[in-house]
Amino acid sequence: MPKKPNPKPARLADLPAGKRMPGRPRRATNASPESTRDSLLDAAIDLFARYGYDPVTTGAVAKAAGLTQSMVHYHFGSKSKLWEAAIDRLMRRRGQMFRATARDLIGLDPVEKLKLLTRRLIEANASNPDYVRIAIHEGMTRSPRLKWLARNYITSGFQVFDETVREAIEAGAIRDMPVHDVTNAVTSAASLTLSLGSLIEELYGIDMAEPDRVSSFSDSVIRILFDGLLARPETPKRPPEGKPRPAGRPRASRADLAG
Numbered sequence: 001m002p003k004k005p006n007p008k009p010a011r012l013a014d015l016p017a018g019k020r021m022p023g024r025p026r027r028a029t030n031a032s033p034e035s036t037r038d039s040l041l042d043a044a045i046d047l048f049a050r051y052g053y054d055p056v057t058t059g060a061v062a063k064a065a066g067l068t069q070s071m072v073h074y075h076f077g078s079k080s081k082l083w084e085a086a087i088d089r090l091m092r093r094r095g096q097m098f099r100a101t102a103r104d105l106i107g108l109d110p111v112e113k114l115k116l117l118t119r120r121l122i123e124a125n126a127s128n129p130d131y132v133r134i135a136i137h138e139g140m141t142r143s144p145r146l147k148w149l150a151r152n153y154i155t156s157g158f159q160v161f162d163e164t165v166r167e168a169i170e171a172g173a174i175r176d177m178p179v180h181d182v183t184n185a186v187t188s189a190a191s192l193t194l195s196l197g198s199l200i201e202e203l204y205g206i207d208m209a210e211p212d213r214v215s216s217f218s219d220s221v222i223r224i225l226f227d228g229l230l231a232r233p234e235t236p237k238r239p240p241e242g243k244p245r246p247a248g249r250p251r252a253s254r255a256d257l258a259g
Contacts, residue, residue, distance in 0.1 A: 033075075036067065036071060036075070037075045038089075039065040039066070039067065040061060040062070040065045040067065040071060040072055040075060040076075040082070041082075041085060041086050041089045042065070042089075043061050043062075043064035043065040044056070044061045044082055044083070044085075044086040045086045045089065045090050045130050045134075046064065046130070047060060047061060047064060048083060048086060048130075048134050048137070049129075049130035049133040049134050049137075050133070052134075052137035052138075053083060053137065053138070053143070053145060056079075057079070058072040058073065058079050058082065061082065080145075083145060084148065087134070087149065087152075087153070090128070090130060090131055090134075091131070091153050093128060094124050094128070094131060097120060097123065097124045097127070098120065098124070101116065101117065101120045104116060105117075109171070109173070110164055110165075110167035110168035110171055110173055110174075111168050111173045111174065111226070113164045113167075113168075114161070114164045114165065114168060114186070114226075115222050115226065117160065117161060117164060118186055118189075118190050118218075118221065118222055118225065119218045119222065121187065121190040121191065122190045122194065122214065122217060122218045122221065123214060123218070125190065125191050125194040125195065126194050126208065126209055126214040126217075129194045129195045129197065132191045132192070132194065132195040133195050134149075135149065135154070136195065158183055158187070161183040161186060161187060162179050162180070162183050165179050165182045165183055165186075166179050185225070186225060189221050189224075189225065190221060193208065193217065194208055194209075197209060
């Protein structure tokens with residue numbers, strides 16, 4: 001008998017979208033408008049981080065949230081507005097971490113500021129890597145969403161790093177290099193590994209989200225960025241005046257040098 005063709009894998013667009021009802025859409029019993037909206041946003045953040053913008057449908061978001069598609073249109077009006085609201089919610093969560101960072105930066109020299117900013121960025125990305133994953137999806141194309149994301153969030157964050165790098169260069173504390181190169185190197189090191197947690201776990205069998213791993217990774221990134229990767233042998237200490245030189249090859253005399 002001829003084999004039946006294997007069914008095609010389901011796509012996000014193929015997920016049932018739910019039927020739009022006339023009038024005010026139905027929501028779960030006892031669910032407040034705020035909780036319904038938040039459920040949709042959390043589902044949208046997860047799906048946009050996993051698949052990017054284009055494959056995700058409002059029906060898929062509604063299904064993931066256990067709601068009807070009409071609820072998405074009721075609360076957000078369109079898919080693009082849903083995406084913007086999801087980013088706003090995601091960035092408010094990250095902003096709570098960086099408000100404390102702004103206070104901790106007071107009184108630090110430029111290098112210590114840069115180290116603290118790097119550490120806090122790593123911690124934020126470990127806590128929730130969805131922002132970086134969404135930024136990677138959008139960063140591959142020049143979409144209106146990328147412009148919106150840069151204008152509303154990314155530019156201001158990079159400016160903090162740019163200003164700190166510039167201060168460190170002007171103070172002579174770090175090498176004089178293009179500021180954008182330094183900022184990109186630092187922020188990439190602090191971001192990409194945490195967004196590839198599944199790959200790191202597959203390769204090394206470690207969970208990068210564990211607090212001890214985050215702390216160890218932060219230490220390693222900061223050490224590599226600020227101290228370099230090459231091992232440097234310790235400089236031998238000069239013996240105090242009046243003390244004999246360590247045993248070994250004797251110092252050459254003037255007569256030896258002349259001969």
